[in-house]
Amino acid sequence: MASSGSGYDLSSSTFSPDGRIFQVEYAAKAVENAGTALGLRCRDGVVLAVEKPLQNKMLVAATTGRRIHTVDEHSGVAITGFISDGRQIVNRARDEAINYDETYGTKIPPKTLANRISAYIHYFTLHGALRPFGASTLIASYDPATQQHSLHMVEPSGVTYEYFGAAAGRGRQPARTEMEKLAINPKQADGGEASMIDVAEGVKQLAKIIHSLHDSAKDKPFELEMSWLCEGTGWKHKGVPKDVIASAVEWAKKEIEEAEEESDEEDDEGMEE
Amino acid sequence: MYQQNLDKIAELSSHSAMGVSGPNCDLVNFSELGTGLSDVTPHLAPYHDQCRYISKNLALYELSNDGMKLSTHAQANFCRGELAKALRKGPFQVNVILGGYDENVPNGGSLYVMDYLGSCQKVNYGAQGYASNFTLSIMDRDWEEGLNEEQAVKIVEHCIRELNMRFLLNQSNFIIKVVDKDGVRTVKADSDPTDN
Numbered sequence: 001m002a003s004s005g006s007g008y009d010l011s012s013s014t015f016s017p018d019g020r021i022f023q024v025e026y027a028a029k030a031v032e033n034a035g036t037a038l039g040l041r042c043r044d045g046v047v048l049a050v051e052k053p054l055q056n057k058m059l060v061a062a063t064t065g066r067r068i069h070t071v072d073e074h075s076g077v078a079i080t081g082f083i084s085d086g087r088q089i090v091n092r093a094r095d096e097a098i099n100y101d102e103t104y105g106t107k108i109p110p111k112t113l114a115n116r117i118s119a120y121i122h123y124f125t126l127h128g129a130l131r132p133f134g135a136s137t138l139i140a141s142y143d144p145a146t147q148q149h150s151l152h153m154v155e156p157s158g159v160t161y162e163y164f165g166a167a168a169g170r171g172r173q174p175a176r177t178e179m180e181k182l183a184i185n186p187k188q189a190d191g192g193e194a195s196m197i198d199v200a201e202g203v204k205q206l207a208k209i210i211h212s213l214h215d216s217a218k219d220k221p222f223e224l225e226m227s228w229l230c231e232g233t234g235w236k237h238k239g240v241p242k243d244v245i246a247s248a249v250e251w252a253k254k255e256i257e258e259a260e261e262e263s264d265e266e267d268d269e270g271m272e273e
Numbered sequence: 274m275y276q277q278n279l280d281k282i283a284e285l286s287s288h289s290a291m292g293v294s295g296p297n298c299d300l301v302n303f304s305e306l307g308t309g310l311s312d313v314t315p316h317l318a319p320y321h322d323q324c325r326y327i328s329k330n331l332a333l334y335e336l337s338n339d340g341m342k343l344s345t346h347a348q349a350n351f352c353r354g355e356l357a358k359a360l361r362k363g364p365f366q367v368n369v370i371l372g373g374y375d376e377n378v379p380n381g382g383s384l385y386v387m388d389y390l391g392s393c394q395k396v397n398y399g400a401q402g403y404a405s406n407f408t409l410s411i412m413d414r415d416w417e418e419g420l421n422e423e424q425a426v427k428i429v430e431h432c433i434r435e436l437n438m439r440f441l442l443n444q445s446n447f448i449i450k451v452v453d454k455d456g457v458r459t460v461k462a463d464s465d466p467t468d469n
Binding site: 103109112115 | 344351354377
């Protein structure tokens with residue numbers, strides 16, 4: 001929805017007559033133009049995935065521009081949007097986590113971590129002298145006290161919600177549609193909690209979603225960065241091993257091909273009639 | 274002349290309580306009584322404020338974090354941190370025993386013993402003050418895994434009896450509180466010997 005700010009969009013500390021802060025909305029646009037980031041809360045853990053577009057052919061791939069960071073042993077963060085803004089958020093999140101552990105002797109609970117990050121990001125939407133963060137943050141975290149894992153997302157405005165599946169960046173609309181089809185919501189899954197997908201399946205599904213959203217003609221070639229926090233990793237946030245990602249991508253590409261063949265056949269049948 | 278029946282066990286949260294001991298422990302009060310004492314002994318007001326600071330900060334956490342409770346372990350660590358910070362500024366001069374109940378802890382209850390220097394240790398039983406000289410050995414002998422409330426109170430009463438018999442400076446006025454899944458409650462409170 002393109003809407004001219006016409007004078008009310010020069011500062012974060014100015015409302016427009018219809019009650020909007022344009023600077024915050026522009027910050028969200030910065031995220032919308034960036035690589036897709038996805039998070040999935042599975043039965044036995046959380047998976048994060050980020051599409052890393054390779055800006056130009058001179059880039060040495062698989063080295064720089066890490067998008068997923070570990071905040072504390074038990075929590076990890078994926079960022080999309082302005083990656084340098086995201087780095088600031090990660091550093092702050094790490095400070096908060098260390099601070100909490102030093103004060104209370106326990107790992108920071110997921111909700112508290114999300115609220116602290118959200119308060120930090122929100123702070124930058126209040127001052128005329130500061131600009132909002134142009135980054136969305138997906139937080140995967142585990143609470144040893146309640147033994148619950150969770151996924152949160154914080155947007156540039158500072159709002160944070162807990163999600164079954166979260167998407168940010170370029171392909172978030174179609175990604176959300178695809179994620180809704182997966183069995184990740186225990187209330188909607190037919191078999192309840194037990195029939196929800198596990199992280200191994202989640203890794204494959206996220207790889208498939210990212211690859212199916214990627215248009216090889218229009219978009220730049222990309223790398224896929226993934227991490228998980230699950231029973232299998234001892235509830236520690238770790239990168240998904242390269243071979244697991246590779247086999248997930250292989251499976252994903254096959255699935256996408258088969259789906260295309262099916263729809264081609266259907267088109268053919270339609271034409272015959 | 275000090276107050277004989279001061280309740281030195283403060284309720285920190287719905288499922289935790291903290292008892293204090295030390296030279297100024299009877300001045301360092303957590304309840305509203307503390308405000309009154311500040312009028313009587315204004316030069317000691319900082320002590321009253323400091324200890325209320327701990328219990329009120331723990332209450333604040335619950336208020337500002339959507340009703341989320343701090344575990345006993347977290348409360349003890351916070352308290353220890355405050356004792357440590359105060360050490361090189363204006364030390365608390367109180368020794369603390371903090372006990373609480375958490376659902377997700379095996380057996381539910383946990384007990385922490387802290388001193389004014391900022392040490393903290395999770396224990397099965399503990400004592401602070403002169404009492405420790407007499408009672409720790411009793412608890413060493415009598416404590417075992419899996420005691421119920423009745424057995425535990427009996428051990429505490431055993432300790433009190435020994436103090437009555439052996440401790441010269443003893444004032445036989447004790448208050449016993451229990452912290453369990455239903456919260457903090459007073460089990461026994463002796464009357465003030467000066468009330469007659």
